[in-house]
Amino acid sequence: MTNATDFILLNTLLNTKLQKGVEGQLSLHGISFTEFMIMHQLMQAPNHTLRRIELADQISITASGVTRVLAPMEKIKLVEKQANPRDARVSLVKLTEAGERIYTEALVSFEHSAESLMSNVSAGQLDEMLKLSGKLL
Amino acid sequence: MTNATDFILLNTLLNTKLQKGVEGQLSLHGISFTEFMIMHQLMQAPNHTLRRIELADQISITASGVTRVLAPMEKIKLVEKQANPRDARVSLVKLTEAGERIYTEALVSFEHSAESLMSNVSAGQLDEMLKLSGKLL
């Protein structure tokens, strides 16, 4: 049993724990973890707008996954579809004002639970993990 | 944006990458990541046997998830069901000889891909990640 193997198995369990912990808080805002990740990416994009494929790449799901996650978000107007005048194939996704508000509120809850879930490591150790995870990505 | 939040989001992407990387190799042996985790736990258990609930806890899925994953594994005889004479409610799961063989073969592939996926960090850094992940679990 190598350490690399051990790490992958351990990290799988850790990831499940972290995700469940955060999801509990996000559900109070009516959004899922995946929806939060989508809004998080849109929030950082210029004009709060991205192509569906870029979104897919950034959160590591398929294009069809993006279509399926966005459908209900459009219905409740968290995001809106926009055409790209230069290329009729692409449909741009934009975070609405309402979406921006919900995201900002949800982010507070996310950060609180994140801090609490990570409270067993020091600030320095957290920096180290961030750095090393970045190298692996 | 706190580092704790950043870490959780980053780790989610990392986990997806690691899991997909390993799954590609495991599929050559005809097993999924979850099936591998189950066999891995059984392999380490006394007499290669565990209760379904213990299995569920150890790999962080629900009891019903365990039932659903094990069904096809029983059909192809990777594991077998055993009654517990002391308590008729529990049904024990045991790794068969065939299961043991498949696991051992699959483990080699798992370790190779794990090493390769983790090759961007040093042995010391890997130890550090293992230690810190352990603290968070």
Add this chain to the structure above:
DNA sequence: GAATTATAATTGACTACTCAAGCATTAGTC
């Protein structure tokens, strides 16, 4: 500039789970 190839997005069919309800069986209580 017509024909071929590539890209963006969606859809139908499937998979791998979860959750809530149910059925046995065992444990705890009086």
Add this chain to the structure above:
DNA sequence: GACTAATGCTTGAGTAGTCAATTATAATTC
């Protein structure tokens, strides 16, 4: 030792995705 509560497991219904095929548009090549 009968009654209630708790535990172990399974099942039906639902959810969040994947993959392969399809449609529409754009880019490339000849």
